Amino acid sequence: MVDFIDYEQTEPRQRATAVSSDDVHIKLDDWSVVGQSTVHDYGEDWVTYGRETAVHRALNQRKNEFTNLQPCRVLCVTWNVNGQLPSEDLDTLLSVDDRPADVICVGFQELDLSPETLLLMNDSSKELMWMEKMKAGLPKGVSYKLLKHIRLVGILLVVYVRESMISRVSEVYIGSVSTGIMGMLGNKGGVSIKFNIDMTTISIVNSHLAAHQEMVERRNQDYRDIFTKMRFDNDEANTLKNCDIVVWIGDLNYRVSEDEITGEEIRALAEKWEIGPLLRFDQLREQRNKHLVFEEFVEDTINFMPTYKYNPGTDKFDTSEKCRTPAWCDRILWKSNTVLKCEDYRSHPIHKLSDHKPVSAVLLVQTRVVDVQKKQLVLDEILKDLDRIANDSLPQAALNRTELNFDGVKYLEAQEQPITLQNTGTDLFEFEFIPKLEDRSICAPWLRIEPQKGVVDPGNVMIINFTVYIDNRALKTIGPDRKLDEILVLHLVNGKDYFISVSGYLVQTSFGRKITDLVRIPDPIRRQNLLVDIEQSPDEVKVDEESPVALNIPKELWRIVDYLYQHALFEEELFAVRGSPMDIGAVRDAIDTDGPIQVSSIHSVAESLILFLDSFPDPVIPYEHYPVCLEYCTHFANSKRALRNMDFSHRNVFKYICAFLREILSHSERNRSNAKFLSQVFGDVLLKPQLPEAGNVAKSTSKKRSLFVYQFLTNDYDE
Template structure:
């Protein structure tokens, strides 16, 4: 049962797509003030207490053998299967007696009954190493729980947890009640699992698991390591590394094993450490930053240069009569301090000699083989595991390779592999790692001194060269076989947090009587003492320290206050705006398209020191522009921003500094003028709700909520929806569009109202011009043949902004347009504003007056005609176009309404622009044509006809953009060609009107 998320942040990656791949997580980091951390650290003795735990580390290469999972509970959890007469550190002979008095099952009987359907450990075995509740933390690493030699398994894009679940079930069935899963990590055949007792479980935090593949192509998971980092009591970092290194007995395989170790060491990365207060202490750690590390697994180092047959014969002497030895001979484990038990209580002179002094003993044989062990050689030569790693005394037989189903029969197959200690358990302390790094620094300093003396031409004095000469390939700690008989002593260290801890290796042995794999499992028991953090004490001290620091710092900390103008007190507020007196931010009330709304806030320095502040960037997604303010809000200040002398954080663009008691007035202006925003607001995909962040340097952030209530608009809706809006306008409907069939109009009423009003005002403007024009003054339509339709709102001046917004409001509420204008506004200005609204409205129609599908059909017909180069009668061409448009009746009717409207406007302007009959043609002034480039020679020689041509051309260019919905993603050159065809269509219809 895994730990709850509140106590452990497990980072299992069983679903990693690439075995061995490591994806560092992005952790949320909260930084405490340095002073708080320092004071809390100085008082750490007040919230830590010594605590002891016992850790059992186990390793086994199961060889993907069927039924091996049935043995794991017996040997790893219950400590069974140890052959005491040839066991390791800390194991003494029990005489083979069970609690019931019956002797343990013999080797022959055990081998005879062995099957893959039941545990292979001896019957009536009481266990020889600490087990059950005597262990606080169980850390088990298995190798080859699946067949890693299979290409299908090695190249599988995911890790199959099926086999791991079987092992987990067997383990949990054997574990004492209450032990829970701390972490689990699998990489193909590698599996690492950690369980903790109920007492220790609450002390475990910051669990992080990862994997590194070093197999095929250097990263596949058929070889590599799975690693877990845990933290005990918020003070002591423990790392468990289960590895399976490259196999093979040749030199290239040895070098590849060393490479595997280096890759695992450099590529392993853990998640940041987060303490009980939610503060991240690190940004992620690698190997070497822990307090204690345990590296175990099938490291595959062999006995170098040893004939396999000779080694087998030598070791078989000690294994062939194990039953007889266990009954009468003392243990040869040589525990040196744990006490070897003899078969009887004889006098001192009858005791056998110590095993290490007996040339025929197992320990003497082991001592003769260990100098040839590749792992020890590589450590000595500084090529692998030389940076502080240690191993307990090896007093047990090689763990590899045995015949499956046999206790002590070494490889009898054709390959007859040389027995080797392939499976190992190493450990390292922070102190050992630091000693190694200090040694490196000393050697580097000596090398630099030598180099400096050589450059100066100085001879090394006396034995100076002997003292400092170092060869990394040969130098190192010399091997002493007596080291094998030393009893490990507790090693005290200082943790990364400068707290006390110590570790003692109590047991290190193999389980020879486990028969289900060609490797023998081995385990080690460590006793660990550490200073554990007591969370309640730490929280209390943290609160006390933080309160005192806050009291001291607040007096010299910048402080500001924000005063918000209420909407009801603002002269720019609408009378209909609804406000919420409980709302603490800026409430703009009801807002409409194109209308500006203003609110004011005042920022005052209420502290004793100058305050520097600015609005910080909002966290926005990809679709929203970055910056401190949303696109519909602009902000102006009544004070110049600071001139920065040094770089500041990039998330603040304007800084302001206020002296104590000084104030800054800020105006917030909200205006919706983007059709895209209107569409999103109408559909409910966006809301006018934001929070501005005012960041004070060395002070706290202030949050200013901004909100407004959107009033629906007829803009950005489809033709089909517009024709269903009844009298009273879109606001009256309260977002409810009538059901299909409740069509009110043949064309959108808004377009009809606008075109009708523009026609009337155009006629009035022309009449007023005739009555009030001054000699030499050019008429608006002479200055621009596209009048009154201008692109980019060129005719709307700031003083007419409110009138433009009122026109949109009249359109949405179905109220008379004249009410939207100031009585003093002339007809010319009114018609230009209405024309601007018409263009905006047409361009906002969601599907366009001519939809994409209609245009594709039109363009196909037009392209076909262009290719044939046939002269077609204009009336026939118009009929062909109308037949296509007739497939969408409402769009067709709207198109014809706009055409009729434009023809009437063009005819009115042409009529008033007609020169007197006797005017010479050369003296007729032609209107300017800013919207369309027209060559003079293409115009008619009849002045009034030429004027009409210019007007039509400009109208066609302007309305081609607003009537058609082009396909998205079209290149500019292609879009220009499409627009030119649409301009031709409009000219075709408009030129024939009179």
């Protein structure tokens, strides 16, 4: 019987005690984050501040002199269980060979496919059943502790650690990123558990990326979103970038490309076990070779059959009507700045309950353990060397330019330009962008700077990237002339300030305009002659506020909905699958110029509809009517009365959207649409509070918004 102890209920291990030498204080376990100083109070003694940073960097360079390597065996398992109950034992899955692992990491996808879990992110009874099954399947004769677990809808990650090793574990954090449509749904995304073993930081990421053969770009974007947006315990500084080891497991959904080979040929090669020729067409390998995804990650040699898609309960590839072609959807990759070796990488075909086969990898990791006495000796040597360095000179820097101009910025399309900052002095210096005297923030909401602070060694160059990105929040800060104008202050610690000017203009778009404006603009909002200098034509599209002539609904809305009506009534998973960013930009340009809508995926048009409705400064249900609509969300007669009190244009848009959604629901036998799901998606777009809501209030009002829309999707309304 396995001695099972729940580590999540125990007290966290305390960090090692800090030691000091002279006037510089260095924590014994800080060497793994060397060079990432987080000091914010510069004070008067800039010499000591610079000195401490130098000590951190020197310790990092000499860490081999005061650390020893300790082996740690990590077993990682990923399995898409297709919403099934745990009817199979997991003993062979959690004990790959005769040597039990020190750390066992198990990631499930599609743990629970029920609508309640998908829409409301409720607790899942299946989670408890699978947790019990894993507990029973742990290697016999070894005591394990449950370190941590985290679930995002159907994505579950669980980490166990040997009880004998638990004293070597510290700093346990969790994080999650949803990549479902508009980030509102957790049906796709990733979860992560980060922890230290000795002085080595390890993060395990379990992800479920976008599905379907053609959605390669969407999968790439999902990976980038998860990697860049993952924050542990909501700490902006606690990210995947400052981990020694990142192991990425999950249903990555990359398929075998059918550009040069047919589905029949793929199936034939798979059934003959001709893995080598088939892997030439693996999408993940293709994208990694092009350096588009999983840069710096490593994957061991694949010597197993494709893991998807099987007839559940069998070892036969899919024979259903869709007849999905075999693919290695389920993968395990890693990146490491320490010693790591993969001892075993395999699938487990004996498990048949799902349409996926589980995959496991055994990783041998060498973790670093600090020898305190040796480290103190190295620290003393470093401090003596630094004492001989004169800190009597100011930092010297040079910028390759101080003006940035962004021409033709488009809504929801990022533009990026770099500036190089060179250290021309003899000492390292630290820099930081700071607010102007009258401002609280360092830049306008439409501008991002990366990095905002840093350290540059003598003779070295730091590349600073400036990205202009206009979303709904930024759009509200831009005037009617659409000019972008900002002055940035780059400050050198104990040195001078540099001023960088950023200018540009936003290309005219119907996104972000008022409904009452759009119905009074009969022509396309952007013409060919608009692509001229903003100084010559600050705002070519005029709205005649006094004109009695108005369209019933914005023409742009009609074009998007009409396209979906013509092409998407029978499409499954409509509004549940994210589109391509490139396609969404093409849809926006098409409706702004009256050009043809040409996309690679109908889901891009569906997401464009959501984004268009979400961009209105005053929502479809205006802010002033929001409270009464929530009050009447369960009473259809009162809801209709509330709608009649609204502005003509807003009321027409709401009726038009609901009529279109009812048309989709009328074909539910073919498209598998669901009124509750559509109400959830559109409720949070058509009705929005004027001020942010949080906690239980946000959950309650979200449900009421959904119920209000549900009334109009399940009842005819032609008034």
